[in-house]
Amino acid sequence: MNKNQIEKAYQLAKTAYAELGVDTDAVLEQINQVVISLHCWQTDDVGGFETPDATLSGGGIQATGNYPGKASSISEMRQDLEKVLSLLPGSQRLNLHAIYGDFGGELVDRDQIDPKHFQSWIDWCKQQGIGMDFNATCFSHPKAADGFTLSSKNEVNRRFWVEHVKRCRAIAAEVGKQLGTPCIHNTWIPDGSKDTPIDRNGHRTLLKQSLDEAMSIDYPKEYMKDAVESKLFGIGAESMTVGSHDFYLGYAIQNNKLICLDNGHFHPTEQVGDKLSACLQFVDEVLLHLTRPVRWDSDHVVTLNEEVQLIASEVIRNNFLDRVNIGLDFFDASINRIGAYVVGTRAAQKAFLIALLEPTDQLKSLEEKGQLFERLALLEELKTKPFGAIWDYYCLKEGVPVGEDFIKTIQHYETEQLSKRQA
Template sequence: MTQKEKYNLAKSIYANYGVDIDQAIHTLKHTPISIQCWQGDDVKGFYSKEALSGGISVTGNYPYKANTLEELRKDLEMVFSLVPYQHRVNLHAIYLDTQESIGLDEIEPRHFESWVKWAKKNNVKLDFNPTLFSHPMAKSGFTLSSSDETVRNFWIKHVKQSRKIASYFGEALNTDTVCNLWIPDGYKDSPYSRLSPRVRLKESLDDIYQTKLPHVKDTLESKLFGIGAESYTTGSHEFYLGYATKHHLGICLDTGHFHPTEQVSDKLSSMSLFVDHTLLHVSRPVRWDSDHVVTLNDDLIGVAEALVRDDLLKKTSIGLDYFDASINRIAAWVIGIRNTQKALLKALLEPKELLKKIELEQNYTQRLIYTEELKALPFGLVYDYICETEQKPVGIDFLKQIEAYEATMKGKRL
């Protein structure tokens, strides 16, 4: 059977459930995924030769990581060629393009002009993150909540400059740019005062966000614990949720930043009632925040279902956040993007209005039967058809192209 014939078969099956496949495809096409640049070079960036620190660790020794901006951009372009639809690229501040010797508190939009030029050429939008790790001013384990005023002021200025860069991206690319803040602050052992660092963090945030910037969606990212901050994390979920709600900022939910028994999918509906904007960092924790390549597992499907069933896609940004050096890095990107798209498509191919009606009527028998039967429907055939119509490799065919691309790196990259 051709892909078209398989698609028509799937379309007839879904029609029996009252599902409009064309509408589902349209929605998926207009749901971009922000691709994390740091997967390509193991979060090293191009700012300094500082070793990774601040709770950041990359495992694996697969060869051929990007060593220059040119290589990183070429790798991202390869990713674009293997996944359907247009997406975004998420940058950290340490991916600036300059030969100047400058402090992170001095970075400006001009240091990212080449990224904007590249984004326009490739028809992608950009998101941004200040970088508060792998830096001498973060070696104490504290940044915005440091008891050292000099350290706090350095990082306050860095985040302010980062927000200006995000605003520049938004204006230049005619978009709203997500500017997400994560800090590594915390204690390895139990603190005497849990309040004091949070008072300092609040004061730092008050300074940073006193001015709204055009084209910027500010988000705050919490974490349960980190390496070197196992006992106490200043930027907890409760702290940031309270601050964001009060100050009309967005919240970032990283799927690896919570207790293994917590479901991020269950947080989305509650937060949507009180938070203006949600950013999802899609990752795969294995026992802890270990940033594995995203697979099509129950957690990912649950997040997609929560977004689609309650119409939360329009107020949610979706990005990837993992850095796996145990396999081909481009394959890691492509697998994560495709699986995130498949999870969204699977959720979009549910008869949403019918299921809501059944639930309102309290017919829980029908609800269970429908939701269980839907799990086995051929959403994969629909995704394959999307790939073919978008002239992207179908199924495992992208592996051949990745292997061919990798062959060109031998003798040129470490």
């Protein structure tokens, strides 16, 4: 469609939504408050830049596929991220793992990293006009080979990981201080047991002790905020995960931390959208990791499905946007990685736009009056309202490709850049 067609379609859609009491112009202002943190590890399959031959190990970290063109250097990763940012409407952030430091070719172990190894990333974010989030990397390391990190009974290993998290939190605080927006530091560990353990309590006691030690320094919240992330199970941790949802929810409530809810880290029938209003009764903020689990935590590219839509709707219906921090967490190496980024991010943005276009007050009124047939009928009718015209106009306003036009842009980038990279 050309510009005139997009604008004409928008005006028709605007009228349709106005009949429901929804101001689409106001919605297009609100959607820019939805800031999504882009996970850097989609560009290189969670490899990082510590060593040239980084391999994955440590429970549940597995990128499937070997599609050509993955980033193998910081310059390539930044080039890819810049291309992604150019194809997205709205506002984004960068989410960086500790293994992606600018180490200058030196081998710097994780208990020795400090802000100087991430200064070039801070400078890059300044150039892009975006904020940055950070993660300790407690996997893919010899001291995680036995499946335990912060809950390890090997005291040398446990102390190593405590020091790593301490340093990552200091780095996060420096990031937030320099960029002028709080950096969320997320802690996830792969610790667990492949077969039935006897001493679950021992490992969880050690995990609590390690977290207390690692988070003993309080940083200003305008610089950094801590999040802790649970998981149901992972490869090599099928029978027991030390950092379960129960454990971390309790820790977050007791210590005023963010609870990270990854919608791939629960039983397939559990809904993270349902957990938001429960958790936010007891914690100040939540960190979301949006992904698409297929049968298990497979980290497929986010699509506009019912699960993601419920999450977005619950955030918007309850005015939680200032208490929910939104990030992505998928890594698909079986398709063009830039395409995966753009499809996944746009899908999440679409879910929030649909949620903003909902006549929530009207639906809530029907619910409170017991008019449940009418509530159901209106929800069904909303599914065929001309949302696509609103989305296209939003992209047009933001100066990014409309509709499927981004596909050709990514294909051209693959031809000119990705296909020329060494495997």
